[in-house]
Amino acid sequence: QQQVKQSPQSLIVQKGGISIINCAYENTAFDYFPWYQQFPGKGPALLIAIRPDVSEKKEGRFTISFNKSAKQFSLHIMDSQPGDSATYFCAGLRVNFNKFYFGSGTKLNVKP
Amino acid sequence: DVKVTQSSRYLVKRTGEKVFLECVQDMDHENMFWYRQDPGLGLRLIYFSYDVKMKEKGDIPEGYSVSREKKERFSLILESASTNQTSMYLCASSLPQGNQPQHFGDGTRLSIL
Incomplete structure (x- = not known):
């Protein structure tokens, strides 16, 4: 059973547009929700993360929105650029157990 | 910068062979992980280790084993490779606290013929 469900599987956005990737989780014990970014030929790297006591976190053009009651969170990429083209993974975990549950990934293509 | 290096x-490899995938990290991290990445399935945890000679099964350990004889090195072993183990394998390391980021290597693309 997949504990973190991610959508869409792929996304095409025009340069300057907003990219939105959604995730839903099952385990209410999760207390940390990171997003990882993976470029072709590279391993994933931490992009931004949020704890469930915060509804929104922003770092530059990247924002996580968190809805605890709905058990959903999303990544918004404002002013999307071709350099943002990558695969994005959301994840949930219980900090004390240090075991990540990753979503299935979203391949983002930002067209110039 | 943390560097996680995967040997290949x-x-x-061929079906039935014993396959070793090696991973080395240079940041003295306690935790190390092996994942496999398949399209549409994301990253699935095979095994992890929180200390030398310690190991824990992840979500898909069947057909795999691991070895951690030194803190910086974590090996994944396919005991008898099968075609359904053709995949991208990713190694990661992290500090022990759960909210610390996992640092990934660039992966090994393994094909079993």
């Missing part, structure tokens, strides 16, 4: 970028 591409590897081709």
Whole structure:
């Protein structure tokens, strides 16, 4: 059973547009929700993360929105650029157990 | 900068062979992980280790084993490779606290013929 469900599987956005990737989780014990970014030929790297006591976190053009009651969170990429083209993974975990549950990934293509 | 190095970028092996994938990290991290990445399935945890000689099964340990004899090195072993183990394998390391980021290597693309 997949504990973190991610959508869409792929996304095409025009340069300057907003990219939105959604995730839903099952385990209410999760207390940390990171997003990882993976470029072709590279391993994933931490992009931004949020704890469930915060509804929104922003770092530059990247924002996580968190809805605890709905058990959903999303990544918004404002002013999307071709350099943002990558695969994005959301994840949930219980900090004390240090075991990540990753979503299935979203391949983002930002067209110039 | 943390560096996680996987010994091979591409590897081709035959069914039934014993396959070793090696991973080395240079930041003295306690935790190390092995994942496999398949399209549409994301990253699935095979095994992890939180200390030398310690190991824990992840979500898909069947057909795999691991070895951690030194803190910086974590090996994944396919005991008898099968075609359904053709995949991208990613190694990661992290500090022990759960909210610390996992640092990934660039992966080994393994093909079993």
